[in-house]
Amino acid sequence: MMFDVIQAVIVTLVVITALVMALKKYVPAVKRWQGNLADKLLKSHGRFAHWLGLKLHRQLSAAGGCGSDDGCGTCGGCSAPAAPAEKSHGVEIFRTRA
Template sequence: MSYAIFQYAAIALILAWSLGFAAQRLFPHRCRAVQAQLAQHLTTSPHAALRALGAKLAPQQTASGAGCGNDEGCSTCGTCSPAPPPAGNVHPLVFHPRPKR
């Protein structure tokens, strides 16, 4: 009986880890926002252990990275606008019909 409980618990942990990993890969901005909200909530806790956990969970900001503060837009922190496409390198896609036989 205890083996079955251990097996179900192990499968549940593996499934939870897999879902979390997939969510981080598919929805990085939303996961970062949820992580920041959870960290902010934990850092306001009266318990020291929860405040420390909240400080560790806080997402790292790229304050000194290339593109931060100017309009180059690295888009890693979500506060910059995306970089504009380079002008002059745009070529329209032209479709040519096949000649009839």
């Protein structure tokens, strides 16, 4: 009986974690919610709430990349396309193994 409860709790935590990770990846509004929650937790007086707010805030600042509105352009998606690589001017010979 006790193992069933523990198993249910573990499975629930795994499913909730997977759902949160998927939402963070595919729904940009979740980052805003996380930022608002982190700000509220940082303003609270509890130690655990303040610690959790710091952890959430660090995750947001470390995330960066596309969709983060930080303007860094690390993925290259915002910049001009790169120039095509120069082609070799020699004749390319392909040989098959016999």
